[in-house]
Amino acid sequence: MNVHNPNFLLMVEGLTVSFDGFKAVNDLSFYVEPNECRVIIGPNGAGKTTVLDLICGRTKATSGSVNFKGRELLSMREDQIVHAGVGRKFQTPSVYEDLTVFENLELSYPKGHSVFGALTFRRDDKVKTRIKEIAETIFLEDLLNDKAAYLSHGQKQWLEIGMLLIQDPELLMLDEPVAGMSVAERKKTAELLNRIIQDRSVIVIEHDMGFVADIATRVTVLHQGKTLSEGSMERVQNDPKVIEVYLGH
Numbered sequence: 001m002n003v004h005n006p007n008f009l010l011m012v013e014g015l016t017v018s019f020d021g022f023k024a025v026n027d028l029s030f031y032v033e034p035n036e037c038r039v040i041i042g043p044n045g046a047g048k049t050t051v052l053d054l055i056c057g058r059t060k061a062t063s064g065s066v067n068f069k070g071r072e073l074l075s076m077r078e079d080q081i082v083h084a085g086v087g088r089k090f091q092t093p094s095v096y097e098d099l100t101v102f103e104n105l106e107l108s109y110p111k112g113h114s115v116f117g118a119l120t121f122r123r124d125d126k127v128k129t130r131i132k133e134i135a136e137t138i139f140l141e142d143l144l145n146d147k148a149a150y151l152s153h154g155q156k157q158w159l160e161i162g163m164l165l166i167q168d169p170e171l172l173m174l175d176e177p178v179a180g181m182s183v184a185e186r187k188k189t190a191e192l193l194n195r196i197i198q199d200r201s202v203i204v205i206e207h208d209m210g211f212v213a214d215i216a217t218r219v220t221v222l223h224q225g226k227t228l229s230e231g232s233m234e235r236v237q238n239d240p241k242v243i244e245v246y247l248g249h
């Protein structure tokens with residue numbers, strides 16, 4: 001039986017996955033507070049993406065526990081985990097290129113139970129208002145009627161974040177959201193993340209240390225599937241173990 005500790009939105013404990021005997025994630029524990037932006041950094045192959053795959057149910061864990069608001073995610077299917085309030089964005093944007101920004105957001109609006117007659121109008125109005133709010137948050141309010149195909153790479157990334165935000169997840173997980181973005185787009189993405197953690201927690205995998213400094217509440221450094229160091233950006237940057245792994249001495 002999982003108990004919800006209100007100090008933490010997410011409690012990862014003893015998380016392990018073994019691929020043919022190789023432990024890509026090895027007895028990993030970490031705790032994410034509400035309204036926290038946790039950044040996971042680490043060398044290639046450290047297990048960062050696999051951690052997100054385990055939390056969202058894409059990869060099945062060998063052992064451990066992932067407790068989200070008192071619910072054990074490891075025994076749930078991917079769609080149940082989304083429904084429980086966990087959104088996940090993968091590295092490459094997957095928006096519908098032939099649809100407009102508005103239509104992409106509309107498609108992602110959570111489908112409720114069937115709605116009839118006059119209620120349909122009220123619901124449509126509510127959906128439109130919500131889409132406009134989200135479009136403002138992701139800097140695309142002036143492009144609602146443009147096809148996604150015409151957006152820049154960065155704008156597509158924002159649109160995909162918007163498609164997750166419209167489902168109002170309490171935990172949002174992003175895999176390298178600023179890869180391929182311009183400096184100006186990176187700054188705006190940091191602004192976006194700092195704004196959205198007012199209402200939720202975010203876990204981000206990132207390599208760009210300037211961006212990490214702009215967004216992180218706390219940083220977890222992963223190495224060989226385990227936590228090498230954890231804490232503020234300043235703390236992990238000055239941790240001799242981290243310096244050793246990154247400089248390879």
Ligand SMILES: Nc1ncnc2c1ncn2[C@@H]1O[C@H](COP(=O)(O)OP(=O)(O)OP(=O)(O)O)[C@@H](O)[C@H]1O
Nearest residue numbers: 019023024025042043044045046047048049050051
């Ligand atoms: N399905 C799988 N089967 C076998 N091995 C896997 C599988 N998924 C990941 N691995 C291995 O697990 C290790 C961790 O991979 P992962 O992609 O999580 O690392 P990462 O820290 O995200 O790396 P990068 O920064 O390069 O994206 C790697 O050695 C990878 O080859």
